[in-house]
Amino acid sequence: MKILRYWSANKLQTGWYNDGLVGPIEGDIFTEFRRLEAKLPLDKVKLAAPVNPGKIICIGRNYGAHAAEHEVEVPQIPLLFLKPPSSVIGTEENIILPPQSRQVEHEAELAVIIGKAGRWIDTEDVSDYILGYTIANDVTARDLQRMDGQWTRAKGFDTFCPLGPWIDTELNPVDSLITCKVNGEVRQMGTTRDMIFPVSHLITFISSVMTLLPGDVVLTGTPAGVGVINSGDTIEIEIEGLGVLKNLVTVDR
Numbered sequence: 001m002k003i004l005r006y007w008s009a010n011k012l013q014t015g016w017y018n019d020g021l022v023g024p025i026e027g028d029i030f031t032e033f034r035r036l037e038a039k040l041p042l043d044k045v046k047l048a049a050p051v052n053p054g055k056i057i058c059i060g061r062n063y064g065a066h067a068a069e070h071e072v073e074v075p076q077i078p079l080l081f082l083k084p085p086s087s088v089i090g091t092e093e094n095i096i097l098p099p100q101s102r103q104v105e106h107e108a109e110l111a112v113i114i115g116k117a118g119r120w121i122d123t124e125d126v127s128d129y130i131l132g133y134t135i136a137n138d139v140t141a142r143d144l145q146r147m148d149g150q151w152t153r154a155k156g157f158d159t160f161c162p163l164g165p166w167i168d169t170e171l172n173p174v175d176s177l178i179t180c181k182v183n184g185e186v187r188q189m190g191t192t193r194d195m196i197f198p199v200s201h202l203i204t205f206i207s208s209v210m211t212l213l214p215g216d217v218v219l220t221g222t223p224a225g226v227g228v229i230n231s232g233d234t235i236e237i238e239i240e241g242l243g244v245l246k247n248l249v250t251v252d253r
């Protein structure tokens with residue numbers, strides 16, 4: 001099933017997507033819900049980010065080729081950082097370049113949506129705690145990341161966490177192609193097979209530090225090919241089976 005959120009009569013509505021059509025969901029996607037008939041054409045609805053996370057836990061340098069392009073070592077244990085929930089936007093919303101940075105970059109990533117609360121989750125039980133997957137862009141002010149030493153500012157600006165277009169609850173992304181195009185030109189191409197720490201290891205590791213809650217989002221790291229985005233650019237990130245996350249870049253004034 002594909003779960004999304006969309007605007008209906010100025011209200012945010014949870015829904016589902018099937019074969020070009022969107023329908024409402026009644027109830028709570030994390031507990032009990034039912035699907036109503038899908039009859040709205042997708043191109044007639046304005047989508048929002050598919051989830052409103054309590055926290056966004058991110059993994060740095062989880063692909064060897066990306067660590068190499070920044071001339072940093074591959075970590076021996078997962079490198080965790082956080083993005084604030086206020087950085088989330090949906091597909092077709094604008095990434096706003098902040099005036100403090102001269103070097104904002106795209107990072108195409110697979111995102112895991114947590115479905116159930118858990119702490120000290122065993123690796124073999126991880127799938128019980130995952131609602132599904134979506135696409136993320138871990139937008140990063142690279143110059144500020146270097147300047148600050150830690151990454152809260154560089155990763156935390158409003159609009160720096162595009163998520164979407166929907167959550168797929170059936171995909172098993174062990175070898176899914178990730179591509180990122182800027183203005184139609186391919187910048188990043190990788191596969192989730194090349195993650196240093198796979199999803200099951202990441203969820204176990206994070207849950208040994210903090211309780212994971214329904215709706216929390218885990219960004220699993222980016223393959224090689226990150227690069228600068230400029231005002232007017234269109235960023236399209238595709239993950240096989242998950243659709244396309246598309247955002248325009250604009251300037252904050």
Ligand code: MG
Nearest residue numbers: 107138221222
């Ligand atoms: Mg990243």
